[in-house]
Amino acid sequence: MSTTIIEVKASLDHNLANPETRQSALSSAQITDYDHRQTVGKITVDNPKMICRNVNVYYAEKQAIKHVSLDIGANEVIAFIGPSGCGKSTVLRCLNRMNDTIPICRVTGEIRLESEDIYDKKIDVVQLRARVGMVFQKPNPFPKSIYENVAYGPRIHGMVNGKAEMDELVRASLERAGLLKEVDKRMNEPGTSLSGGQQQRLCIARAIAVNPEVILMDEPCSALDPIATAKIEELIDELRENYTIVIVTHSMQQAARVSQRTAYFHLGDLIEIGETDQIFTNPRHKLTEDYITGRFG
Amino acid sequence: MNKTASSNPLQRDIKTIVNAGLVRRHAAERRFRWYGLIAVTLGLAFVVLMFGNIISKGYPAFWQTYIQVPIQFDPAVIDPEGKRDSQALQSADYAALVRTGMRRMFPAVEGRMELRALYGLVSSAGALDLQKRVLQNPDLIGTEQTIWLLASANVDTLIKGNIDRSLDETLRPIKDDQIGWVDRLQSAGQIEKQFNTILFNSGDSREPEQAGIRGALMGSFYTLLVTFLLSFPIGVATAVYLEEFAPKNRWTDLIEVNINNLAAVPSIVFGLLGLAVFINFFGLPRSAPLVGGLVLSLMTLPVIIIAGRAALTSVPPSIREAALGIGASKLQMVGHHVLPLAMPGMLTGSIIGMARALGESAPLLMIGMVAFIVDVPKGLTDPATVLPVQIYLWSDLPERAFVERTSAAIMVLLAFMIVMNGLAIILRKRFERRW
Numbered sequence: 001m002s003t004t005i006i007e008v009k010a011s012l013d014h015n016l017a018n019p020e021t022r023q024s025a026l027s028s029a030q031i032t033d034y035d036h037r038q039t040v041g042k043i044t045v046d047n048p049k050m051i052c053r054n055v056n057v058y059y060a061e062k063q064a065i066k067h068v069s070l071d072i073g074a075n076e077v078i079a080f081i082g083p084s085g086c087g088k089s090t091v092l093r094c095l096n097r098m099n100d101t102i103p104i105c106r107v108t109g110e111i112r113l114e115s116e117d118i119y120d121k122k123i124d125v126v127q128l129r130a131r132v133g134m135v136f137q138k139p140n141p142f143p144k145s146i147y148e149n150v151a152y153g154p155r156i157h158g159m160v161n162g163k164a165e166m167d168e169l170v171r172a173s174l175e176r177a178g179l180l181k182e183v184d185k186r187m188n189e190p191g192t193s194l195s196g197g198q199q200q201r202l203c204i205a206r207a208i209a210v211n212p213e214v215i216l217m218d219e220p221c222s223a224l225d226p227i228a229t230a231k232i233e234e235l236i237d238e239l240r241e242n243y244t245i246v247i248v249t250h251s252m253q254q255a256a257r258v259s260q261r262t263a264y265f266h267l268g269d270l271i272e273i274g275e276t277d278q279i280f281t282n283p284r285h286k287l288t289e290d291y292i293t294g295r296f297g
Numbered sequence: 298m299n300k301t302a303s304s305n306p307l308q309r310d311i312k313t314i315v316n317a318g319l320v321r322r323h324a325a326e327r328r329f330r331w332y333g334l335i336a337v338t339l340g341l342a343f344v345v346l347m348f349g350n351i352i353s354k355g356y357p358a359f360w361q362t363y364i365q366v367p368i369q370f371d372p373a374v375i376d377p378e379g380k381r382d383s384q385a386l387q388s389a390d391y392a393a394l395v396r397t398g399m400r401r402m403f404p405a406v407e408g409r410m411e412l413r414a415l416y417g418l419v420s421s422a423g424a425l426d427l428q429k430r431v432l433q434n435p436d437l438i439g440t441e442q443t444i445w446l447l448a449s450a451n452v453d454t455l456i457k458g459n460i461d462r463s464l465d466e467t468l469r470p471i472k473d474d475q476i477g478w479v480d481r482l483q484s485a486g487q488i489e490k491q492f493n494t495i496l497f498n499s500g501d502s503r504e505p506e507q508a509g510i511r512g513a514l515m516g517s518f519y520t521l522l523v524t525f526l527l528s529f530p531i532g533v534a535t536a537v538y539l540e541e542f543a544p545k546n547r548w549t550d551l552i553e554v555n556i557n558n559l560a561a562v563p564s565i566v567f568g569l570l571g572l573a574v575f576i577n578f579f580g581l582p583r584s585a586p587l588v589g590g591l592v593l594s595l596m597t598l599p600v601i602i603i604a605g606r607a608a609l610t611s612v613p614p615s616i617r618e619a620a621l622g623i624g625a626s627k628l629q630m631v632g633h634h635v636l637p638l639a640m641p642g643m644l645t646g647s648i649i650g651m652a653r654a655l656g657e658s659a660p661l662l663m664i665g666m667v668a669f670i671v672d673v674p675k676g677l678t679d680p681a682t683v684l685p686v687q688i689y690l691w692s693d694l695p696e697r698a699f700v701e702r703t704s705a706a707i708m709v710l711l712a713f714m715i716v717m718n719g720l721a722i723i724l725r726k727r728f729e730r731r732w
Contacts, residue, residue: 101621103545130624140615142634152633153623203619210623 037266040285041274045073045261049214049244050095055109057090057099064090068109068270070263072214077236077245079259079276081252083296086265088248092216095246096132097125113214130157133212137219139199141191141206146183149191149202150174153210169209177205178235197228204235208243215239217247221254233258252292256280264288351711355704361493361506362453363445364419364482366398368427370437381435391424391431395446402487403478414475420447420506422495445491450505450698452479456488459697470697496705500671501687505698508691510706512673516586516666516681517655519674523590524654528597529647533636535598536605536643541631560599567596568663576664583665584680592664593654600653604646608639641728648721652714658685684710 048071057065065087072078072095080088090099097118099105111118118128130153141149150170153159160166170187174180179201183194191202200220207215217236221229236245236258249255255262256276263273264287272279272288283289290296372379374397375389399415400406406415423446430444431437451471454460456479466473482488500512535556543549571592575581581588612635620630661667666682667690674681682690684706691703 096622098618098621101617126624126626128624129622134618134622136615136618136622138615140613140619142616142619143638152620152625156623156625156629156633206619206623 037269037271037287039069039270040272040288041279043070043270043273045071045076047074048072049074049113051110051112052091052094053110053112055091055094055107055111057087057094058106058108059102060104064268065094066268068265070270070273072244072246073261074244075240075242076261077240077247077259078261078263079255080246080248080263080265081250081255081291082265082271083291084250085267087268088263088265089218091265091270092218092246092248095214095216096129096134098129098134100125130210131212132214132216133207133210134216135200135203135207135218135220138223139196139203141194141199141202143190143192145188146174146191146194146202147187150205150209153206157210159210173205173209174202176208176239177201178231178238179205195228197224197231200224200228200232201235204232204239208239212243214244214246217245219248219250222250229254252280264291266291348711351704351707355701355706355708357457357459358496358698358701358705359493360457360490361495362448362456363489363491364448364452365443365487365489366395366419366423366446367401367441367443368394368398368446369401369441370394370427370431370439371397372439375431375438381438383432386431386435387428389428389431391427392421394427395419395423398446402482411474414472415478417449418452418475418478420449420504422447422504422507445489447495447506448488450696451475452488453506454697455479456483456490457701496702500673501669501682501690502671503669505694505696505702508699508702510684510687510709512670513682513684513687513706514709515674516589516670517683519586519677519681520589520593520661520666520683521651521655523587523677524593524597525647525651527590527594528601528650531594532598532601532647533605533643535602536609537631537636539602540606540609541635542627556599556602560603563659564596564657565659565663567592568660570595571660572663582678582680584668584670584682585678586666586674586681586683587677588664589661589666589681589683590677592660593657596657596660597647597650597654600650601643601647604650605639605643608642608646609635611642612638641724645721645725648717648724652717652721655683655713655717656685656710658683658689661686662689684713 050072052071053069055065055068056063068087068091080092082088093099094107094111095118099107107119113128113131116123118132142152144152147170150173151166154166154169160169171180174183179198182198183189183202191199194202200223204215204220221232224232233254236247239245247255247258259276261274262276262279264271264279264283264285266287272283272285274284279288280292283292371394374393375391376382376385378385396412396416399419400412403415406412426446427444448456451460452475455471455476460469460471462469462476471479479488495507496509497514498511499507499509502508539549539553543552571588575588575591576583581591616634616638617630620634621627625633661683667686668680668682669690670680670682672679688703688706688710691699691706
């Protein structure tokens with residue numbers, strides 16, 4: 001798929017923002033979103049891992065996400081920023097269909113991982129979530145041992161044969177999450193006995209143990225102190241080598257530090273997307289500028 | 298100008314305003330504390346009163362009066378043919394041995410009426426006791442032994458001081474002659490109170506001194522076994538399905554409302570249902586722990602389901618997300634994480650439900666578990682009764698000895714209740730999750 005075609009298609013979608021054409025073109029349920037804003041910036045990348053086109057999310061009748069289209073490049077860290085309630089977490093949770101657990105939530109549009117439509121009926125969410133791992137806002141280790149926390153994913157997917165392989169995988173995952181040195185002697189202690197930052201790195205180890213292609217991080221540092229945050233950010237930078245990372249964050253400094261591309265959301269719209277440097281130094285949209293200069297949010 | 302300034306709340310001195318109200322606030326607090334204290338004291342007082350009453354009435358039942366009687370195991374009575382044939386030994390007239398023994402203690406007593414009164418001092422269980430001894434050890438035949446025989450309930454009541462000696466003879470269950478004999482025996486040291494093993498080892502009886510709660514205990518055990526085996530798995534499965542898997546729509550709402558309503562249905566209604574369905578329609582045996590268990594399961598199920606659902610909802614959503622996030626299926630999420638975490642809560646709810654089932658009598662009356670059953674039940678379909686129903690049966694009987702047994706049975710029932718509730722508390726404390 002060539003990028004020019006995608007851009008043309010996306011801009012066509014955005015032409016629907018014109019109220020006159022929308023009224024006639026869309027069903028009454030979608031009328032509420034006629035004031036949606038056009039995305040500024042280049043939504044495509046040369047080497048996309050995931051592609052979102054014209055994604056709408058509804059909670060019952062309320063539309064939470066309006067015509068979001070963006071690409072997530074392979075081995076890049078893309079940051080979603082925006083004020084509270086802007087829908088950045090909702091978009092993130094669409095990417096591994098965690099929104100499926102909310103009965104009133106409805107997703108339309110197209111989200112592709114590699115070339116597969118992840119909302120296709122043939123796709124099993126279990127397989128999808130093994131490929132698109134997730135790290136949550138609050139560290140949520142299982143109330144089991146550190147070892148079991150990491151071993152759980154590989155075990156349910158049947159990824160390893162025998163104890164020795166499992167040990168190796170657990171240690172490798174903890175090593176990659178930069179936690180092995182700290183927990184090497186206490187593998188059998190409960191995961192909940194670790195400090196907040198360690199717990200979050202344990203959750204990252206747990207996510208990478210199943211060797212996903214994409215890791216979604218939903219404000220992974222918001223419950224951590226600055227030192228633990230620094231460690232996680234360092235870790236994210238290292239993980240980029242092997243994984244594609246989507247991170248939702250409230251901290252613009254964090255977005256600037258860890259990401260290559262940044263997407264700014266506002267009230268369900270994707271306002272602006274682009275290279276992180278450009279977004280933070282030279283925002284093109286007024287709303288983006290207001291947000292990053294601290295005028296609101 | 299000045300007036301408007303003082304009436305403006307922002308201009309007034311906040312310290313004096315607060316201080317003015319403080320006395321009233323403190324008084325309200327003190328008053329509230331007193332109300333609480335009074336309520337707690339009243340509650341405790343009633344508990345103490347209840348326990349005091351039951352224990353003071355019931356504890357004598359744990360001791361039983363025995364009379365020492367010299368028994369001559371006369372071969373002419375027991376085994377006239379001298380073959381030691383067990384059939385013959387079994388059917389021998391042991392009551393005659395008891396009678397002879399009593400006559401030998403009081404040789405002066407004569408006359409049919411007087412002798413009957415004398416024989417009435419010991420329980421008819423004495424003959425059975427002797428039979429058991431002889432069958433166990435045939436060598437006893439031909440010897441003479443002094444044996445502690447179970448006294449009759451009237452003697453027992455007299456010894457425990459529950460018969461007013463000053464009453465007119467006709468108003469007493471025990472006659473003047475008998476009192477005289479008992480006093481003589483007592484001064485000779487031939488009467489003593491022993492721990493009442495009969496209460497725990499035998500089934501019901503019309504003779505209070507021979508009546509025990511073993512039958513009712515076993516009946517309760519079998520009934521609760523059926524109840525637990527049915528209601529726990531079904532209740533947990535229902536709770537898990539409704540909470541984790543069922544779509545939230547009008548049907549599940551309806552089911553939820555109905556389950557909540559079922560928990561409030563008077564228990565006797567479940568008894569009627571059991572009578573109509575299990576006994577009349579399916580033809581299951583009456584008075585059986587199996588049917589009792591089925592009925593109590595119906596009663597306990599809503600309690601377990603409600604407790605189970607509460608336990609499931611108390612598992613934090615972050616654990617569910619964590620499991621789903623690494624690709625666990627819904628069943629794996631529930632089976633590996635949610636259910637183990639909810640289990641203590643579910644067990645607590647179940648134990649409390651079971652404790653309620655243990656104390657239930659009304660529905661069991663409906664299915665015939667109120668019958669007078671002497672034999673200790675040996676299985677799920679044997680006729681049986683349960684502890685609360687046994688208490689109800691005994692409380693109806695006029696003999697003083699049954700009054701104390703009623704209280705003793707209540708004590709046993711309460712002990713089981715306390716143990717079960719204690720277990721629930723321990724489980725809750727022990728497995729309380731610290732996230």
